[in-house]
Amino acid sequence: MMPKPHIPLEEIRTSVESCRRCPLCEGRTHIVFGEGNPEARVMIVGEAPGKNEDLQGRPFVGAAGKYLDELLAMAELAREDVFIANVLKCRPPGNRDPRPEEIEACTPYLREQTRTISPNFIVTLGNFSTKFILKTDVGITRLHGKLAQAGKFQVFPVYHPAAALYDRSKRTALEEDFATLGRLLAEEA
Numbered sequence: 001m002m003p004k005p006h007i008p009l010e011e012i013r014t015s016v017e018s019c020r021r022c023p024l025c026e027g028r029t030h031i032v033f034g035e036g037n038p039e040a041r042v043m044i045v046g047e048a049p050g051k052n053e054d055l056q057g058r059p060f061v062g063a064a065g066k067y068l069d070e071l072l073a074m075a076e077l078a079r080e081d082v083f084i085a086n087v088l089k090c091r092p093p094g095n096r097d098p099r100p101e102e103i104e105a106c107t108p109y110l111r112e113q114t115r116t117i118s119p120n121f122i123v124t125l126g127n128f129s130t131k132f133i134l135k136t137d138v139g140i141t142r143l144h145g146k147l148a149q150a151g152k153f154q155v156f157p158v159y160h161p162a163a164a165l166y167d168r169s170k171r172t173a174l175e176e177d178f179a180t181l182g183r184l185l186a187e188e189a
Contacts, residue, residue, distance in 0.1 A: 006116040009038050012109060016089050021105035024090035030057030034085030034113060041185065042077060043119040044068070045110070046160070047128040048088035048098050059084045064162040068125075071161060074175055075182035083117050085110060087129050103132065114153070120188060122153050123181065126160030145177040147184070156181055 013033045019025055032049035035058055044060075052062040060068050069079055088098050088106045098106075114122065124130040127140045133150055134143070134157070143157040158177040164170040 006118075007112050009113065009116055012112050012116065016109050019089070019106075019109075022090075022102045024088065024092060024102055027093055028090040029054045031089045032057055032059050032086060032091070033089060034059055034083060036079060036083035037081055038083065038117060040081060040083040040117055041120045041188075042075075042082045042123060042181070043114060043117055043121070044082050044084045044123045044125060045129045045133060046084070046086045046125045048086050048095075049091040050095050051091065054091040059086055060161075063165055064160070067161040067165060071174060071178040074178040075185065077182070077185070083113070083119065085113055087132055098128065107132070120154060121181070121184070122150070122155045124155060124157045126158075126163060130155075130157040144173060145180055154184075156184070 013031075016031050016033050019031070032053045046059065049059065050062060050064075052065075053059055059065070068084075072078060072082065087110055088102060089109060090106075092098055092102070122133060124133050130140050130143055131137065133155055134148055135150070136143070140157055140159060144159055146157070148155045148157065156177070158181075159170045159174045161174065164174045
């Protein structure tokens with residue numbers, strides 16, 4: 001059986017922009033498709049856009065995004081080196097958790113992005129994206145910093161940067177995990 005050809009990112013973006021698969025499209029200012037290097041070795045996957053992301057149409061632009069940039073530097077990466085996306089492409093109202101039907105409607109886009117970019121590592125930020133990508137009920141507290149496999153992808157779960165901004169006890173673990181990611185990347189270079 002022939003593998004399906006990869007869909008160019010711009011084509012996936014066009015599909016997302018016209019998406020009406022779930023009610024989140026009604027409240028969006030912008031889709032947050034994701035951004036970064038289309039040939040990245042590392043793909044960062046968060047949960048869903050927040051208010052700032054919805055207004056700017058870009059992932060991780062608030063305080064958590066600034067912290068993510070610092071964390072990337074600890075792994076000797078910059079935003080331009082990675083591709084950052086979310087499970088959902090539209091903001092849930094009031095930043096509530098994504099609902100199962102919203103995830104179901106939106107995940108084909110993330111799947112296609114991942115296939116097209118074909119990263120060596122997928123870094124999942126927080127419980128939500130980790131549970132989704134690893135198809136597990138085990139929480140991030142037990143999984144963070146441990147390499148896992150999902151299909152052909154190496155998955156590296158970490159705490160969400162926003163969680164470390166609210167709970168300073170998670171900062172050390174998160175910073176150590178990004179240092180570990182840097183080592184893993186260096187070993188594979």
